[in-house]
Every structure is written in structure tokens, then in C-alpha cells.
Amino acid sequence: MQAIVKGSNEPGDLTLGEVARPSARSGNVLLEVAATGICGTDIHIYKGEYNVVPPVVIGHEVCGFICDTGEGVSNALIGKRVVSETFFSVCKVCNFCRNGKPNLCAQRKSIGTHVNGAMTSFVEVPAHGVHILPDWISSPAASLAEPLACITNGMADDNYLVGPGSDVLVIGPGAIGLLAAQVAQATGASVTVRGTPRDRARLDLAEKLGFAVQDGSAPIEEARFSAVVECSGSPYGVEDALKACGKRGHLVALGIIGKSATLSFDHVVFKELTVTSGFASNPRSWQRAMQLIADKKVDLEAMVSEVAPLRDWKRLFDKSMSAEGLKFVFDPRA
Numbered sequence: 001m002q003a004i005v006k007g008s009n010e011p012g013d014l015t016l017g018e019v020a021r022p023s024a025r026s027g028n029v030l031l032e033v034a035a036t037g038i039c040g041t042d043i044h045i046y047k048g049e050y051n052v053v054p055p056v057v058i059g060h061e062v063c064g065f066i067c068d069t070g071e072g073v074s075n076a077l078i079g080k081r082v083v084s085e086t087f088f089s090v091c092k093v094c095n096f097c098r099n100g101k102p103n104l105c106a107q108r109k110s111i112g113t114h115v116n117g118a119m120t121s122f123v124e125v126p127a128h129g130v131h132i133l134p135d136w137i138s139s140p141a142a143s144l145a146e147p148l149a150c151i152t153n154g155m156a157d158d159n160y161l162v163g164p165g166s167d168v169l170v171i172g173p174g175a176i177g178l179l180a181a182q183v184a185q186a187t188g189a190s191v192t193v194r195g196t197p198r199d200r201a202r203l204d205l206a207e208k209l210g211f212a213v214q215d216g217s218a219p220i221e222e223a224r225f226s227a228v229v230e231c232s233g234s235p236y237g238v239e240d241a242l243k244a245c246g247k248r249g250h251l252v253a254l255g256i257i258g259k260s261a262t263l264s265f266d267h268v269v270f271k272e273l274t275v276t277s278g279f280a281s282n283p284r285s286w287q288r289a290m291q292l293i294a295d296k297k298v299d300l301e302a303m304v305s306e307v308a309p310l311r312d313w314k315r316l317f318d319k320s321m322s323a324e325g326l327k328f329v330f331d332p333r334a
């Protein structure tokens with residue numbers, strides 16, 4: 001079967017190659033892939049900025065049909081359309097694993113980085129990590145359940161400080177930013193999305209989704225917001241976030257800067273800010289994400305810019321790296 005394979009940790013070295021079709025081993029299911037989204041992580045992998053265990057089929061934002069079940073898994077699952085959590089295996093005994101945070105397990109092996117992922121026709125995933133989808137959602141939109149579960153880990157965990165009456169600023173209107181804005185809105189918060197002039201098309205979509213928008217030419221409103229969600233991963237974005245947070249405000253850091261940066265961190269002290277984050281997802285954040293989908297509290301369809309076959313991978317990766325669209329999704333059956 002065709003697959004998008006990262007051959008080494010060098011920059012580039014991504015090809016459309018042939019790999020053997022997997023089977024479902026004990027405790028696992030085999031998915032026939034219907035949709036796999038391109039994630040920011042996949043872009044970092046492509047550029048050689050995020051290490052994988054090569055050669056590996058990349059892709060972890062997957063929606064597919066269960067077509068085979070391994071030993072110990074009910075074959076009543078066959079035919080179900082599901083999305084999948086991204087951890088292929090964890091140690092199950094460390095403190096993080098025991099406390100529902102397998103995303104922080106040092107032994108974590110994830111789909112699309114350590115073991116073969118979903119930018120191909122079939123992928124093997126653990127049965128305990130799949131979530132059955134409502135009929136009405138399209139498969140490309142459903143592939144966004146994974147980034148949504150990362151957001152609900154970062155924003156809707158135990159120390160959740162966003163809710164009715166909150167005035168929330170989201171910095172960075174990419175897929176993560178617009179999902180974060182929707183999660184904040186779903187809690188009853190009023191939400192403003194801020195981007196750069198280059199983000200104009202994305203800000204237009206933010207407006208369509210019902211958010212107030214600001215472009216970067218507007219001065220940052222100091223100490224105005226009760227919570228700021230930083231999704232740009234730019235030092236300027238983080239600096240703006242520190243400034244925009246009000247006293248006793250909450251800064252949720254979801255963007256990755258990727259290098260050292262000079263920041264006015266004293267805002268944290270003078271305004272008694274709470275800074276939190278979320279790395280990847282965990283079983284509880286998946287439950288919250290699936291509930292938001294079931295309750296139709298988030299519009300994932302609006303986030304999909306294009307669905308294309310695997311052979312168009314280069315064009316889709318290039319588009320993902322520009323600010324031309326939001327979310328690009330492969331359909332390996334196309």
C-alpha cells in the first residue's frame with residue numbers, strides 16, 4: 001500500500017513509498033483510513049525539527065473504519081467509523097500513566113512518530129483508544145478530533161480558568177487557535193482572535209465562526225483579558241499574551257517557540273498570572289473533545305480547507321506551511 005514515509009531525521013526525506021499492510025495484533029484494531037489530517041507536528045517532522053524513529057509512516061490525526069480486530073477485541077467493532085488516540089503504547093506504571101497522563105510517559109510510543117501512522121490506507125491502533133463517531137460528521141472533519149483533544153487537555157483540564165463571563169484572547173488564528181477559540185466559546189466565554197496581517201483569510205474565518213478579531217496592527221490591549229491562549233508559537237505572540245493578561249489572569253501556552261526568546265516574564269509576578277499548558281492529549285481530554293463534538297459545540301467542518309489523495313502530498317504540505325488555508329486532509333481512498 002502507498003504511504004507517506006519519513007526515511008530519516010534529516011530535513012526533507014519524506015516520500016510516497018510502498019509499505020506492507022499491517023494486521024491487528026492482540027488488543028489492537030486495524031483501521032481502513034478514511035481521512036488523515038496534516039498536523040503542525042507533521043510539518044516539524046518534514047523539516048527535520050521533530051525526531052521520529054525512521055523509517056516510519058507519519059500521520060496521527062486519523063478517522064477510519066475498523067476492518068479487523070486482534071485477539072481479545074470484540075469483532076462487533078468491525079465496520080464502526082472511529083477516531084483514534086495517538087498513543088500506541090506507554091509503560092502503564094509510571095506516575096503519569098497511573099494518573100491519566102500517558103502523554104507525559106517517558107516510554108510513550110506514538111502513532112506516526114515511533115510506530116507507523118495513518119498517512120496510508122491501513123493503520124493498526126490500540127482498541128482502547130478508539131472513539132466511535134456520530135453519523136453526521138464527515139470523516140475529514142472528524143480527523144480534527146485529535147487536535148481538539150490536545151486543546152481540551154491544555155484548556156479544559158482540572159485547573160480550567162475559562163468559563164462564562166471570561167473575556168478570552170486567542171493569539172494565532174491557525175487550526176489550533178480556532179479550535180481553542182471554539183472551546184473557550186463553548187464554555188460561555190466571549191472570545192477575541194488576534195492574528196497578523198498575513199493571517200487575513202484565517203481571521204475572516206474566525207469572524208464567520210462568531211469571534212471578534214484583531215489584526216496585529218492594532219495595539220495590544222494591556223491587562224484587558226481574563227485569559228489569553230497563546231497559539232502562535234512566536235515570541236511576539238507570547239510577549240503580547242503576557243501584556244494582554246489581566247490581573248490574576250490565566251495564560252495558556254499552546255504554541256511552541258522552538259528556541260530561546262526574550263520575554264517580559266515579570267508580568268507573571270506583578271499581575272499574579274497563572275501559566276498553564278497542555279502537551280498532546282490524554283484519555284480524559286479525548287472524552288471532553290468527543291462530548292464537544294456530540295453536543296455540536298464546535299464546528300470542525302468549517303476548519304477543513306481541502307481533502308486530497310496521498311499523491312498530492314507535496315502540494316498539501318506546502319499549503320499547510322503557508323497561511324493559505326487551515327487544515328489539509330488526505331483521503332487515501334481517493
Ligand SMILES: [Zn+2]
Pocket residue numbers: 039040041060061146147
Ligand atoms: Zn496533531
Ligand SMILES: [Zn+2]
Pocket residue numbers: 090091092093094095096097098102105106107
Ligand atoms: Zn508511563
